[in-house]
Amino acid sequence: MQTTNDVTFGVTDPIFEIRNASVTFDMERGTSRVMDSVDMNIQRGEILGVVGESGSGKSMFASALLDAIPDPGQLSGEITFRPESGEEIELLQQSESEIKQIRWEEIAMVFQGAMSSFNPTMTIGDHFEETLDVHGYDVDDGMERGRDLLSELYLEPEQVLHSYPHELSGGMQQRALLAMSLLLDPEVLVMDEPTAALDLLMQRSIIELIRKIGQQRDLTIVFITHDLPLVANLADRLGVLYAFEFVEVGPANDVLTGSKHPYTRALLNSTPNLHTPREEMRPIEGKSPDPVSVPDGCTYHPRCPMSDDNCVAADPPFQAGSGATDHQAKCHYIDDVNEAVPLNLREVHNE
Amino acid sequence: MSSDEHVVSLQDIEVHFETDTGIFGRDSDIVKAVDGVSLDIEENDVVALVGESGCGKTTLGKTAIGVQRPTEGQVEYRGQDIWEARDSSGSSSIPFKQIRQSLQIIHQDPGASLNPNKTVMHTLSVPLRATQPQMTTFDRRERIHEMLSRVGMEPPEAYSKRYPHQLSGGEKQRVALIRALLMNPDLILADEAVSALDVSLRIDMMDLMLELQDQFNTSYLFISHNLSNASYVAGEADGRIGIMYLGELVELGPVDEIVKNPKHPYTKALMWAAPSLDPNADADPSSPLRTIDVPDPRNPPSGCRFHTRCPEAREACKNDVPGELAVDGHTDHTVTCFREDDHHDYWHSPELDEVSTDEADTAASD
Ligand SMILES: Nc1ncnc2c1ncn2[C@@H]1O[C@H](COP(=O)(O)OP(=O)(O)OP(=O)(O)O)[C@@H](O)[C@H]1O
Ligand code: SF4
Ligand code: SF4
Numbered sequence: 001m002q003t004t005n006d007v008t009f010g011v012t013d014p015i016f017e018i019r020n021a022s023v024t025f026d027m028e029r030g031t032s033r034v035m036d037s038v039d040m041n042i043q044r045g046e047i048l049g050v051v052g053e054s055g056s057g058k059s060m061f062a063s064a065l066l067d068a069i070p071d072p073g074q075l076s077g078e079i080t081f082r083p084e085s086g087e088e089i090e091l092l093q094q095s096e097s098e099i100k101q102i103r104w105e106e107i108a109m110v111f112q113g114a115m116s117s118f119n120p121t122m123t124i125g126d127h128f129e130e131t132l133d134v135h136g137y138d139v140d141d142g143m144e145r146g147r148d149l150l151s152e153l154y155l156e157p158e159q160v161l162h163s164y165p166h167e168l169s170g171g172m173q174q175r176a177l178l179a180m181s182l183l184l185d186p187e188v189l190v191m192d193e194p195t196a197a198l199d200l201l202m203q204r205s206i207i208e209l210i211r212k213i214g215q216q217r218d219l220t221i222v223f224i225t226h227d228l229p230l231v232a233n234l235a236d237r238l239g240v241l242y243a244f245e246f247v248e249v250g251p252a253n254d255v256l257t258g259s260k261h262p263y264t265r266a267l268l269n270s271t272p273n274l275h276t277p278r279e280e281m282r283p284i285e286g287k288s289p290d291p292v293s294v295p296d297g298c299t300y301h302p303r304c305p306m307s308d309d310n311c312v313a314a315d316p317p318f319q320a321g322s323g324a325t326d327h328q329a330k331c332h333y334i335d336d337v338n339e340a341v342p343l344n345l346r347e348v349h350n351e
Numbered sequence: 352m353s354s355d356e357h358v359v360s361l362q363d364i365e366v367h368f369e370t371d372t373g374i375f376g377r378d379s380d381i382v383k384a385v386d387g388v389s390l391d392i393e394e395n396d397v398v399a400l401v402g403e404s405g406c407g408k409t410t411l412g413k414t415a416i417g418v419q420r421p422t423e424g425q426v427e428y429r430g431q432d433i434w435e436a437r438d439s440s441g442s443s444s445i446p447f448k449q450i451r452q453s454l455q456i457i458h459q460d461p462g463a464s465l466n467p468n469k470t471v472m473h474t475l476s477v478p479l480r481a482t483q484p485q486m487t488t489f490d491r492r493e494r495i496h497e498m499l500s501r502v503g504m505e506p507p508e509a510y511s512k513r514y515p516h517q518l519s520g521g522e523k524q525r526v527a528l529i530r531a532l533l534m535n536p537d538l539i540l541a542d543e544a545v546s547a548l549d550v551s552l553r554i555d556m557m558d559l560m561l562e563l564q565d566q567f568n569t570s571y572l573f574i575s576h577n578l579s580n581a582s583y584v585a586g587e588a589d590g591r592i593g594i595m596y597l598g599e600l601v602e603l604g605p606v607d608e609i610v611k612n613p614k615h616p617y618t619k620a621l622m623w624a625a626p627s628l629d630p631n632a633d634a635d636p637s638s639p640l641r642t643i644d645v646p647d648p649r650n651p652p653s654g655c656r657f658h659t660r661c662p663e664a665r666e667a668c669k670n671d672v673p674g675e676l677a678v679d680g681h682t683d684h685t686v687t688c689f690r691e692d693d694h695h696d697y698w699h700s701p702e703l704d705e706v707s708t709d710e711a712d713t714a715a716s717d
């Protein structure tokens with residue numbers, strides 16, 4: 001067996017340290033483990049992209065970062081938050097009121113489908129003022145910041161502040177929401193599928209704005225999506241979720257061009273994009289597991305073309321194989337993956 | 352080619368809607384959702400329409416299958432004017448009912464299109480009863496099981512008893528596809544039919560659509576805001592891509608032409624937005640567009656409608672309306688932009704001033 005794995009993933013200044021975090025729901029059919037002993041470090045100031053199929057646990061991971069798992073879900077493990085100024089905060093040990101203060105002020109979140117969560121009877125300006133007021137911020141200063149944010153997002157501040165949500169297009173609503181999430185100057189912004197309901201051109205435009213704003217404000221951004229290409233050129237590092245746990249973590253570039261996990265490779269080979277020859281695209285065979293009964297050993301073994309008895313018997317730890325330690329995957333045969341599951345995109349380049 | 356060889360032929364289609372809400376200028380209450388589009392769809396053809404939200408793709412699609420009546424222009428099914436057939440109540444050479452049956456749709460939201468209270472078996476029996484009323488219950492069941500197996504929903508006996516909430520998004524979309532195919536249609540409008548699916552399931556669904564196309568002799572009108580999906584599905588079938596902007600078809604051509612030799616500046620912007628998995632791709636991170644938002648369709652810009660966002664716009668584009676031009680003499684690749692005309696005034700006209708003031712401000716603060 002391997003030595004205990006190093007799950008710092010090369011992160012030197014972690015703003016988040018997540019250890020052994022699990023989320024369970026008790027269901028009639030048994031216990032549903034929708035996040036399974038997750039370890040992760042998030043580097044201060046980075047953009048971490050989190051990708052995975054529908055149901056893989058992306059939203060659970062996002063909610064865990066704010067200790068906001070929906071009832072009756074149970075979150076266990078350790079989540080340490082290290083704000084720029086001050087001491088370490090054990091998130092799961094905070095009282096409800098302490099957590100409420102941390103949310104939005106230090107860790108802001110744009111939830112999946114949040115566009116519809118604007119109150120239809122309030123203008124965007126009302127929403128901004130309420131947010132400032134509830135958190136005890138100076139409203140005039142805050143609105144000034146809000147106006148700046150709106151124009152940085154290519155919105156006409158006065159017009160948008162006076163508008164009701166339905167008077168704005170989807171893309172404008174989404175940018176107004178982004179401005180609102182940054183109103184209290186948080187250190188971390190967690191975004192769960194923030195652009196999924198928008199058309200591609202708007203999604204790409206918003207991604208570029210997020211990148212720019214993140215840089216200007218030294219924000220740490222966790223960007224969650226099922227759409228790998230969307231974060232491919234945005235994220236500094238990528239974490240790939242499969243069956244309720246990370247199976248690969250590393251610098252975005254390395255994960256995309258030299259994926260160490262067979263699942264990541266299957267995901268890349270099945271993603272429609274203009275650069276891969278059509279005849280080489282492949283759907284992923286099989287189905288992702290049910291959280292009530294995940295397969296023994298490596299959870300990917302029923303779908304993995306490389307699986308053998310060892311994979312069925314033992315759950316592989318994170319490891320780097322012969323490569324750099326900041327890039328790791330949960331697979332017994334990391335060094336064989338390149339040959340066994342070739343990446344289509346690379347072949348295009350080698351021509 | 353005579354027009355009755357086309358499955359569907361659209362000529363100079365305009366679809367105008369009256370509206371009255373919004374925050375923008377209210378000079379006009381008419382939205383020109385589709386404004387002067389012509390398009391022919393052949394047998395076994397795949398045409399993919401691509402554009403941003405609100406550009407008129409869905410309206411044009413619905414017009415093509417006879418569920419949206421155009422305000423101007425003609426829609427023909429195998430040479431028969433669809434709305435004439437509708438109005439003549441039976442005296443047309445092809446009855447309206449038959450036309451509607453031949454032109455089917457799969458919606459974007461796989462859940463909403465299926466009745467939540469009906470089993471898969473029930474849902475799929477409906478089209479079979481309509482097209483083959485003599486079929487016995489036993490044969491119908493066999494046929495449905497066969498189709499479910501065909502699309503990988505095994506075992507079919509178990510799947511046929513399920514209700515929509517017991518199916519995944521991809522499975523619901525498959526059921527919707529089978530339902531459409533069992534009508535024996537000549538054309539299926541697939542409106543963002545794969546967009547709601549997980550990225551990893553899209554190829555699978557598109558492959559399935561194409562595989563069944565061969566078997567059922569169906570054409571597809573595939574609508575998407577995603578150029579990669581469009582080029583995959585249309586490319587596999589040797590089809591065409593049409594690019595729509597504010598109600599107009601601004602570029603149309605064979606897939607490989609559009610992807611490798613895009614001519615319209617808007618097509619190039621859509622290419623910029625298309626997913627790239629290549630971290631080394633020399634993609635410019637900043638958007639080529641001069642403004643992010645689509646202008647209010649009730650008050651479209653003068654001249655070339657794209658001029659307010661076009662990176663190549665010049666003074667001439669503000670006033671003159673470009674016409675459709677053949678690209679490099681290829682009659683099957685057309686574009687609506689002055690840049691395709693070497694002799695146009697455009698080339699002597701000054702470039703447009705930089706972006707409008709509010710954006711100039713933000714740009715300066717970077
Ligand atoms: N309230 C709940 N009770 C029980 N199980 C739940 C609950 N909410 C989510 N789950 C389950 O948890 C698992 C992970 O869900 P999660 O919402 O994190 O997925 P996701 O990756 O965000 O998917 P999507 O891409 O569809 O948003 C799924 O199997 C889901 O069915
Ligand atoms: S451990 Fe085995 S089954 Fe799991 S991904 Fe690696 S090779 Fe495949
Ligand atoms: S006609 Fe002018 S504004 Fe229109 S697309 Fe061509 S260059 Fe751009």
Ligand SMILES: [Mg+2]
Nearest residue numbers: 058059112192
């Ligand atoms: Mg989710």
